[in-house]
Amino acid sequence: MAAEHIVILGAGAAGAAAARGLSAAEGIEVDLVGLSREKPYNRTLVNKGVATGLLEPGQARLPQPDVPLVADTARVVDVQAQTVELESGATMDFDALIVATGSTPRRLAPELTGLNAAVKSQRVTTLHSMEDAVRVHNVLVRSPHPARIILLGAGLVAAETSSLLSQAGHDAVIVSGSTHPGRTALGPIAADRIAELHHTQVSMYLGRTAREIAVVEDHVELILDDHTRLDADLIIVALGTVPAAPAPWNGAVETDDHLRVIGAPQVYAAGGVAVHHHPSLGSYRIDHWAEAAAQGTHAALTVLHDLGKAPDPGAYLPRSAFSVRLYDQTLTGVGHTGPTTTTRVVSKNPLSIVHTRAGIPVGALGLESGRFVRDWIPYLHVHT
Ligand SMILES: Cc1cc2nc3c(=O)[nH]c(=O)nc-3n(C[C@H](O)[C@H](O)[C@H](O)COP(=O)(O)OP(=O)(O)OC[C@H]3O[C@@H](n4cnc5c(N)ncnc54)[C@H](O)[C@@H]3O)c2cc1C
Known part of the structure; x- marks a missing residue:
């Protein structure tokens, strides 16, 4: 039987993680499409590393997953024909496609x-x-x-x-x-x-x-x-940023709770490009590195499941933390932390907050309280 061909668009946090999740699977071939004009890099180092002069651009490159990298830019996806048209004029067929093209600055x-x-x-x-x-x-x-x-x-x-x-x-x-x-x-x-x-x-x-x-x-x-x-x-x-998928989306790609693209069988999306629709979490988009990588891994698992090669990974739930250094303090957060949640301040100093929705913890946030935030991760989305 011929190997199934999986194409991943975008070689950043989500795309590289998806490629890693697929590289060891049997009976599939994976191509990772990056941009024509650049080598994939870690975007979090754009301001912290290169703008400040701590790093040369080459030092911010991402380690490459063990799949072929196609240096070409996706122009148009034909969902029905299951093809991707590239900037070079080439066309790629796919059995499954993961869109991980990230976002673009507003x-x-x-x-x-x-x-x-x-x-x-x-x-x-x-x-x-x-x-x-x-x-x-x-x-x-x-x-x-x-x-x-x-x-x-x-x-x-x-x-x-x-x-x-x-x-x-x-x-x-x-x-x-x-x-x-x-x-x-x-x-x-x-x-x-x-x-x-x-x-x-x-x-x-x-x-x-x-x-x-x-x-x-x-x-x-x-x-x-x-x-x-x-x-x-x-x-x-x-x-801030806006999602940046190629045509026919030309912006955000809407997914269900398994990261399958709505209205496009065999297409999946992960990372900053994806707007999720979840039965209890509602519609959301989270754009940070660890979250994008976790979504990439999950999209890969859903693809393998849909191809009959792995068990159902279940619904995707955001549980990956970010941290940002702000002056002499560190802000750490995970999951849903916005105003559509109910806020419980556990401590004012250091600031430690748990966010719930319908009584279920969905996020945690803190200043100088990274340990507190990380300790909450196993309890997120868990009915008690
Ligand atoms: C300055 C800055 C600092 C940040 N710092 C942090 C931080 O400290 N911590 C944190 O958690 N997050 C940080 N972020 C956010 C984080 O970088 C993003 O959330 C993360 O990169 C999203 O991953 P992604 O895979 O969705 O997109 P990206 O990592 O941006 O990857 C998308 C890839 O797709 C490629 N691509 C785009 N269009 C096409 C196309 N048509 N065809 C082929 N390839 C395409 C892009 O070139 C890129 O390589 C920062 C962002 C910025 C801008």
């Missing part, structure tokens, strides 16, 4: 006055790709020390980056359209505690948006909606 509105010129001057950038990391590093190296950096956005990547920059002696400023940033992802108690941390270390302009950007000789000026003018060597746009 950008400023293109009509923002001065944006194009500022982007061309390399003084406005996102911080998502290795190219972005090198751009940020180059500005930091060329600017007088301390460099003045504006973070537009106040999510976890912006928060961590502002912490990294200010600890490296630079002047970081956070500008956020939200008056209470982070509440959607972390809930109000943790988000407000993080805002307090920022206030002790960096200047913050909350509830403010960009009205105009102007390149002035060797720096850039950000004009806010209340006409405040902020000078900077660099503006980093860190407004």
Whole structure:
């Protein structure tokens, strides 16, 4: 019998984990499709490693799973014909496909006055790709020390980056359209505690948006909606991410609780690209490294099950922790921690929170309480 062909799109956290989960299985052939123009790398090192100059880009490469890596970009998936059209013009057939193409940074509105010129001057950038990391590093190296950096956005990547920059002696400023940033992802108690941390270390302009950007000789000026003018060597746009699947999805890929793509038999999705629909957890998307890798592993198990080669792995449940260093403290979280959960503060200092839904623990979060968060992992999603 011919081997079944499994194609994985995206060679990051989720794709590499899926490939590892499939590489030892018998009777299948796996191809891992990465982007044409880059070698797969660990995205978490974009700001912590390469932008700060601690690592060269090559040092952030991901160890490759034991499957062939196809350096080509997926353009269009034909779900009915079970084919993927690649940028090179080649077409791949699949018996099963795992979409793990991650996310792309949310950008400023293109009509923002001065944006194009500022982007061309390399003084406005996102911080998502290795190219972005090198751009940020180059500005930091060329600017007088301390460099003045504006973070537009106040999510976890912006928060961590502002912490990294200010600890490296630079002047970081956070500008956020939200008056209470982070509440959607972390809930109000943790988000407000993080805002307090920022206030002790960096200047913050909350509830403010960009009205105009102007390149002035060797720096850039950000004009806010209340006409405040902020000078900077660099503006980093860190407004969160949006899922980035190729056509026909062109964005998010919706999955059921086993990570099967809804309306597309033989297609699965994992990581930042996936929006999950679970009977009790509802619809959700979680975009962090360990979670993406766990989803990749689970998608591989579901594929093997559907091909009759493994038992049913059951519904996917988020149980993988992340941690972020914010100034001199570490934020650790796992599972669902947003405002659609009920919050129980177990300790105010160190901050330790359990999140429940319908009485069932679904997440945990803490500042300087990583042990507490990790101790909760076995109890998440368990009816007691
Ligand atoms: C600056 C930064 C710092 C971060 N720090 C942390 C951290 O400290 N801890 C943490 O847990 N998370 C962190 N994250 C988030 C974490 O990196 C992501 O959640 C994780 O990478 C998601 O994994 P993924 O596999 O879904 O996507 P990715 O790891 O981004 O992998 C997707 C892959 O698909 C490829 N791809 C995209 N489109 C195509 C296509 N059409 N064809 C072929 N290949 C394609 C991409 O090139 C990429 O290699 C950080 C993110 C950023 C931007």
